[in-house]
Amino acid sequence: METQTAPAYRYWGPDLVAHGPGELPAIVGWIRQGRVTPTTWVYRDDAKAWRPAGEWPELKPLLGPRGTAAATPAGLTPDQLRRIKIFADLDNTQLLALLNYLEPVEVRQFSTLFRKGDPGDAMYSVLAGEVRAREISEGKETTLFTLTVGDSFGELALLIEGERASDIVANTDSKLLRLPATAFTRIIHEAPPLAAPLLLAISRTLAHRARSLGDRLMNDLTLAQAAGGISV
Incomplete structure (x- = not known):
């Protein structure tokens, strides 16, 4: 039986460097440290895509209501x-x-x-x-x-x-x-x-x-x- 590998994440920091990789516990730590916010761009290796952190479904609950589209201007x-x-x-x-x-x-x-x-x-x-x-x-x-x-x-x-x-x-x-x-x-x-x-x-x-x-x-x-x- 195949073991499913947990996805790894990277985030784009203000120093113009992609930090990581790290699995979900690592990104939870980055969020708590303030390194990752709803608008921080996060890469998930299994999806091979960059998105704002608030757009990854598994990260939304960790980011709170600011990660939803309701927070957009007007x-x-x-x-x-x-x-x-x-x-x-x-x-x-x-x-x-x-x-x-x-x-x-x-x-x-x-x-x-x-x-x-x-x-x-x-x-x-x-x-x-x-x-x-x-x-x-x-x-x-x-x-x-x-x-x-x-x-x-x-x-x-x-x-x-x-x-x-x-x-x-x-x-x-x-x-x-x-x-x-x-x-x-x-x-x-x-x-x-x-x-x-x-x-x-x-x-x-x-x-x-x-x-x-x-x-x-x-x-x-x-x-x-x-x-x-x-x-x-």
Whole structure:
């Protein structure tokens, strides 16, 4: 009769090292020591998969109610979060982990979320409502673009320190999700299986935006040349 081998676990520590392996008694000790929390990424060798500790059924009772999806901001679910375009390709496990790093923000109609020149310290995504980016020059307002449900803005703030390029104003009462730059840094250290696809999604979004801007500038240049306004 074959003897069933107990699964071994490893956890990803803040020092960017996978600790372990250890069987269930070992991980119980790690939880008691505070090394493993519901959002700590844990590898189980028999499943050959990394998941947040709170997503392993046998670990949930050890972690308490914080290991359940009910602890996510504003009671959001992965399906609701998937409405955000930049998160659309993440799987349910990754989305559940991401929810632990997001902050819900409510913005009243006509109020300003931030102004041009403010420090860029977070990315925002529109969960409900509508906002616009604007510039004001010599007392005249110009709308640069409008953002609706599923759109994100401020992604560059997660990668480099800098100032906001424009004002963001709410056209309607809006619900946003905020991912602070500090939380993004924590994801890189605490949750590498989430960090890689999230960074890829952000990079693709920025690349598409840069290409779109380049195409628009080329079209404007072509029109100006056709009108005789610019000679090359």
